[in-house]
Amino acid sequence: MSTTIAQRPQLSGQPSDLVGARLPRWAPIAVGALAVALALGIRFALGWTGWGTAFFTAAALFVIILTGWSFSVEGVRRAKDRLASTLIYACFVAAVVPLVLILSYIAIRGIPAFSVDFFSHSMNGVTSRREGGGLYHALIGTLEIVAIAAVIALPIGIFTAIYLVEYGRGKFAKAVTFFVDVMTGVPSIVAGLFVYTFLLLGFGARPFGAAGAIALAILMVPVAVRSSEEMLKLVPRDLREASYALGVPKWRTILKVVLPTALSGLITSALLAVARVAGETAPLILLTGYASSINFNPFSGDQATLPMMVWDQLGKRSGTGTSDLTEARAWGAALTLVLLVLILNIVARLLARLAQPKTK
Amino acid sequence: MAKSIDVDNLNVYYGDFLAVEGASINIAPRTVTAFIGPSGCGKSTFLRTLNRMHEVIPGGRVEGKVLLDGEDLYGPGVDPVNVRRTVGMVFQKANPFPTMSIYDNVIAGYKIAGSRKNKREFDDIVERSLKGANLWEEVKSRLQRPGAGLSGGQQQRLCIARAIAVEPSVLLMDEPCSALDPISTLAIEDLISELKVNYTIVIVTHNMQQAARVSDRTAFFNLAGVGQPGRMIEYDETAKIFSNPTQKATEDYISGRFG
Structure with a gap:
């Protein structure tokens, strides 16, 4: 048996109500x-x-x-x-x-500034008129300082976010949220000034790498809190209730259900918070100083960083003259900094994809 | 293993709002009890008070007593975590843990809670629970695949397996079939009548045929109006509720005159 679909009567020449005048595609x-x-x-x-x-x-x-x-x-x-x-x-x-x-x-x-030597040598003894030199000392400084900042700031940020999402009720939680928002807007030089006053002036210390890391950590905390908070909020209530209904205590539910489910997002937010402060310059001027030689120890002595090296090579730090050579090195350091942030973003995405819950 | 539930004159509040007023019920072990009633009448809220899950919602609290085999769930020093180990729950929306495999989902109650068992014990629990939830034959060859990859009906049975894996005495089900197709619904209803042998089951449902099919006794909840507390109107043998209810409101509801 076959069925035929009733044909709608076509009124030729009469435009349909459904078709309006259109401009041509071009x-x-x-x-x-x-x-x-x-x-x-x-x-x-x-x-x-x-x-x-x-x-x-x-x-x-x-x-x-x-x-x-x-x-x-x-x-x-x-x-x-x-x-x-x-x-x-x-x-x-x-x-x-x-x-x-x-x-x-x-x-x-x-x-043009990139070469093997550029990544394996410091600026020790290299004047503005001489070729050679590199950003090894500044790369070491930036990596160490940002790593220390991350170690300080990320746990604080993620734990604060867990508090706000899982436990925070009432006035105290509102106050925490408010101050985190205010801190997001704190200019970086103010964070630098704060650490400078209490750590360097307070103890009569010379600038050192970790002092800069503390200032960067202060800038990182609010970013980490805000982004981790959003990630934890994305975990459905259903999953928490399913865990409670199995007789699992709250802290184990957070540890074993909420955090693993949000892991992918938390990794992204952590690395983006790191990327956010990697290029920060103002507090480092005050707190880490600059050294043209390699200093591996972030807890003693001036330490170079990539943004500070750009500043130095443009002659702004010492007021010395510049040349095509120093300008090339400054651009080389700037490009390295951008690439560093880019790599962090790519790593964040790859890790996030690996940590994502699978359905197949 | 199965336990009785006795509730006497229970009031449930969310903050200042009285959600359920004066509910009393006696549920015998190894029976299926259905809660029916229009939306917002407090049947889910009341169900949640039977394993203190309403406390998960901020401001949730009760006045009155809920006795599990004579022991008050709201007595001093009673740990809600222990209550929920004894009274398990299955939710309206299937909610397997997305980061876990089928195997790990079934033993989640042990794994997340950090209890140590060896591989053979876990294997036994997984097989027994999945068989108990009528899911074993469908998934036994792919236990390490993600639980979120199953169909909706399979996910819901996985959640039932997860709930019975921790060997509760009572199983609460909050509209377990409302998101499922008729075939999956039938599978769950068959499962409920099998589980009745070992567990006390309380099920909330909007489907009156389902209540009539699976339950021994039925409680009808209603509310006087928006903003008014829900009340338990009538509680009796299912056959009596659906054929010859005492209350006019019950008769109106089951005959489809409102709600």
């Missing part, structure tokens, strides 16, 4: 070309010299013409849609273009 491209041509025409007619005004004129013309055309053909709803879409795309481009420009410029300036 409309945005055509309007774009028209806007650019118009802007160029205006530029020559009025004798503008720069390109910036012409660019913004073209952008404004594009928005006005496309929205106007759309309004006259497609009606008010579609015109609004085109206007909003255009603005959103424009914002996206405005956000991405500077980022791409900065990264590519650092890469172009930094790569």
Whole structure:
């Protein structure tokens, strides 16, 4: 037996209510070309010299013409849609273009400085007029200081987040949340000044690496708290209740159910918090100083870091002269710092994927 | 192993809000008791007070007594953790632990709580519990695969296996079939009548046919209006509730005149 689906009567020639007038698919491209041509025409007619005004004129013309055309053909709803879409795309481009420009410029300036020697030598005895030298001392300093900061800040951050999500009720928890929010906005130099006053001035100590690490830890804690808190909140209530219903105490539920389930997110948030402070400079000026030679000991003596090396090589620290050589080394150190943060992000993503709960 | 439950004039509060007022019930061991009633009438809340799970929600507290084989669950010094080991619970939404394999999910009650047993004991518990939940034949070849990879009905039976693995005396089920298809529902209902031999079972359900099919006794809950506390209207043999209820409200509800 076969069934036939009833055919809807086709009223030829009569447009359906469901089909509205649309601009052709090529409309945005055509309007774009028209806007650019118009802007160029205006530029020559009025004798503008720069390109910036012409660019913004073209952008404004594009928005006005496309929205106007759309309004006259497609009606008010579609015109609004085109206007909003255009603005959103424009914002996206405005956000991405500077980022791409900065990264590519650092890469172009930094790569020429890269060599095996650059990564295996310090700046000990290398003057602004001499070739050679490298960032080994600064890389060691940055890795050590950031590692110490992470060791101090991440446990505090994650435990605070556990408190806020699992235990925190009432006024005290609200106060903790409030102060964490306030701390997120503390300028890094203020954290540096705080440690400088109490640790270096208080004990009459010379700058050393770990002092900088403490300041970085202060900056890391609120970031770690906030991001870990969000991750722990994502763990469904159901899982906690399932564990309680099996007669499991709360602390073991947190340890064995909540933390493993949120592990992937916690790793991401920890490494992003580390990446956030890796390039911090202001507190390190006060607290770790700078040494052109290699200092492995973060607890004694000035220690170089990558941001401080950029500062030093640009002649800002000592007021000495610069040369093409020092500038190249500064860009090389800057690129290394960016790559370090990039590697941290990639590692975070890989670890997070490994730690994710599997379904297959 | 199975224990009786006796509740006398229990009030349940969330903060200042009285959620259930004056509930009393006597549940015999090795029986199935169904709670029915419209949404928001407090049947799930009341169920949760039977293993102190309502305390997980901030502000949750009770006035009155819940006796498990004569022992008050709310007596001084009673540890809710121990109560929940004796009175297990299965939830509306299947909630296997996503980080664990099928095997580890079944023994989660031991593993998470940190109790030490050797591999053979765990193997026995896993096989016994999965057989008890009618899931063994379907998963015995892939015990190390993630529990979250099973179908919805299988996940719910995995949760039942997990609950009975710790050998409770009472099993509470909060709408265990409401997210399942009819075939999985039938599997769980068959399972309930098998589990009845060893456990005291209390089940909340919105499905009146299900209550009629699986339960020995039925309690009907209702509430006078929004913001009013829920009350237990009638509690009797299931056959009587569904054929010849004493209360008018019960008759209206089971005949579909409201709710």
